[in-house]
Amino acid sequence: MKKTLVAMIGAIALSTTAVEAKDWEVVRLAVDVPYEPFEYKAPDGSLTGFEIDLGNAVCEEMKVKCEWVIQAWDGIIPGLLARKYDAIFSSMSINEERAKKVLFSEAYYNTPTGFFGPQASAVDPAKPDTLKGLRVGVQRGTIQDTYATDNYSKVADIKRYTTGDDLVVDLHGGRLDVVVIDFPVGVSTILEVEKGAEFKVLGDNVQLGEGVGVAARKRDGQLIEMFNKALATVKANGTYDKINDKYFEYSIKK
């Protein structure tokens, strides 16, 4: 009897250590598509973009197989917690609120936030008074949403959108006066398109947040460690710079 008990305890102890030291063979990564140029679909339907290339390079470094899972932004954290995938690799800015729910890796890039509006606009984002009575569009739940709400909600009307696409369509359609969005995303979706010539960058960009990191469930500290190590390697060995130069004219390395 005693022996069985000891054996059982031993077995339980063994199995718990086995869980802790889980060998990751496949890591499922969530992305919100499209978010050009970070992740979007090529004409043939395949996923491409800065984060897709970087993610694949990091996975190669970690010697795991990575599977990309497409998930809409507003459900991306609940989806992680519900184990639909193992990590979020989708331009998620590190912030305090999110850190309560998920575990972040070191930042792997940081981009400025930009302000976009029609050519005739006289808005200066640094002076909230110039936004008086205007409609300011943001993507709901982003750090830009928080920034616009904190700075402009007293003078302007903040419109929150579910996807970045809807936001851009409404700026092009004339429903919005100002769009606050991640700068590179704004450049490629607002300015570098057919109607782009009618719009411009307003004022100076601002740096929000602590940069973008990989997010995983709190219990998967080991996975985050793996990401940190692999990210440090690709940043140091030139792989990161190569991917950076493929998509951007400037460095977004952090």
Place this chain on the structure above:
Amino acid sequence: MYETIENLLANNDIFTLTTVLGYWDGLVMTVQLVFLSLILGLILAVPLAILRASDNVLVSRSVWLFTYVFRGTPLLIQLYIIYYGVTYIEGIQESMFWPIVREAFYPCLLAFVLNTAAYTTEIFRGAIVATPRGEIEAAKAYGMSDAKAMTRIILPSALRRALPAYSNEVIFMLHASSIASIVTIIDLTGAARDVYAKYYAPFEAFTFAALIYLCVTFLLVFGFKQWEKRWHRHLRPLS
């Protein structure tokens, strides 16, 4: 269940005064939107139902086409087409309609009105067609013209009989209005989405909104029941 409610109440991180006021504003917006849609839809639906029940095939078929299109496509798609579609009309931004169309509220209202008008038209048409022959013959025997028979005999009786089916449409409309939040309108669902995005608490945010919808639905069901009691007195069996 009790634990859930206790959790909801104890979690003061989320249900602060600002949040609750946000829900209140959302409720006001939902009620406004649904009420206006239903009233305008009703005003459209009565004449359309008369035309739809007409013996003239051309008239009846053209109204049928309208109801078929709006009942045959999802409301969400109709909302997208109207909301985004209007901005593509040439010269709309310079026209006098732009200040109205620019607001998310009016394109959304238009989509809701047309949709509920289509459903209500078919409900009323059914009731008009089902008017007992005897009532119509009696009206004719009294020497009433077709128009007079319609306004005095057929419509009053048909609209009363349509009440239970119409009450369903009202409740469907209330629930369908939750898609208004897609086009930046902060209705009840929009308020819940804001809370969800701010606190990453989908369960609490949407459960609270669902409870409010339940309360409004309860009021509607209760109201219609009273109304039916009054208007259907003549249909109740003698006990």
